[in-house]
Amino acid sequence: MATAVLTETTVYFRKPLDGKIALVTGSSRGIGSAIARELADRGAAVAINYRASLSSAEALRNEIRQHGGESDLFCADVSVRQEARDLIRQVIDSYGRLDILVNNAGITRDRSIRKMTDEDWTEVIDTNLNSIFYCTSAAVPFMVEQKFGRIVSIASFSGQAGNFGQANYAASKGGIIAMTKVLAIELARYNITANVIAPGFTTTEMVAAIPANIQEQILARIPLGRFAQPEEIAKAAAFLICDGDYITGQQINVNGGIYM
Ligand SMILES: NC(=O)c1ccc[n+]([C@@H]2O[C@H](COP(=O)([O-])OP(=O)(O)OC[C@H]3O[C@@H](n4cnc5c(N)ncnc54)[C@H](OP(=O)(O)O)[C@@H]3O)[C@@H](O)[C@H]2O)c1
Numbered sequence: 072m073a074t075a076v077l078t079e080t081t082v083y084f085r086k087p088l089d090g091k092i093a094l095v096t097g098s099s100r101g102i103g104s105a106i107a108r109e110l111a112d113r114g115a116a117v118a119i120n121y122r123a124s125l126s127s128a129e130a131l132r133n134e135i136r137q138h139g140g141e142s143d144l145f146c147a148d149v150s151v152r153q154e155a156r157d158l159i160r161q162v163i164d165s166y167g168r169l170d171i172l173v174n175n176a177g178i179t180r181d182r183s184i185r186k187m188t189d190e191d192w193t194e195v196i197d198t199n200l201n202s203i204f205y206c207t208s209a210a211v212p213f214m215v216e217q218k219f220g221r222i223v224s225i226a227s228f229s230g231q232a233g234n235f236g237q238a239n240y241a242a243s244k245g246g247i248i249a250m251t252k253v254l255a256i257e258l259a260r261y262n263i264t265a266n267v268i269a270p271g272f273t274t275t276e277m278v279a280a281i282p283a284n285i286q287e288q289i290l291a292r293i294p295l296g297r298f299a300q301p302e303e304i305a306k307a308a309a310f311l312i313c314d315g316d317y318i319t320g321q322q323i324n325v326n327g328g329i330y331m
Pocket residue numbers: 096097098099100101102103120121122123124125147148149150151175176177178198199225226227228269270271272273274275276277278
């Protein structure tokens with residue numbers, strides 16, 4: 072993957088994302104932190120966005136720096152329009168450009184439709200879907216100017232297949248998939264691609280919150296018989312970013328076969 076480069080004085084290995092700037096929303100924990108780590112490993116300078124989990128965000132930044140990478144922390148609640156737009160501005164002010172936007176931040180507020188409150192609905196749509204509009208619409212003018220951009224948004228199999236108790240979540244994730252197709256059509260002419268990763272159940276705090284007996288029932292529905300590791304989602308995102316120049320408007324399902 073790394074290319075050997077010979078100069079008069081030294082030999083070094085060029086990584087595929089050397090010189091690229093990446094922002095991963097919600098990268099203090101879980102899938103987002105695995106994506107941030109993977110992109111840093113491939114040479115990108117990574118802006119880590121967190122909302123509440125400062126200490127785990129700091130630990131990730133320190134780890135990336137200890138491995139010779141570049142990374143900084145950016146606190147923002149991306150469900151809040153102005154905070155999301157300020158986040159994009161702060162990243163560009165810090166690094167001078169933004170090449171890769173990974174829209175990852177997400178929450179669940181699961182309840183059947185008979186019990187779901189307006190707050191459950193609004194909080195999930197604001198965090199999982201509206202945030203992507205705020206961040207992407209703020210980043211696109213810079214990507215257009217650069218004639219380069221890679222946008223990857225994290226949806227879910229729930230947005231493709233539906234899942235009990237997730238009317239709000241499935242609507243947000245289905246919205247991401249539909250929105251991504253439009254971004255792909257509108258932005259291709261500027262060498263900006265937009266794609267979706269649709270994970271199945273993945274071992275993070277989001278899944279740890281599911282009661283054990285329900286986890287057993289879910290496992291029985293997964294052909295590969297296990298949950299994904301966050302690193303497996305991260306590798307798919309990195310593939311799209313590093314090797315996906317001719318891929319746009321697509322969904323990569325990393326779900327163990329739970330939805331085909
Ligand atoms: N785990 C799964 O099974 C699964 C399956 C399919 C799709 N996904 C999707 O994958 C993404 C990551 O999920 P995960 O499992 O890694 O979840 P997680 O472990 O609960 O982590 C969520 C991350 O999002 C951040 N976040 C939440 N709300 C935010 C906000 N308003 N502003 C900024 N950051 C915010 C959190 O940051 P703080 O802690 O700092 O607030 C945290 O870093 C989500 O979009 C989720 O829907 C997950």
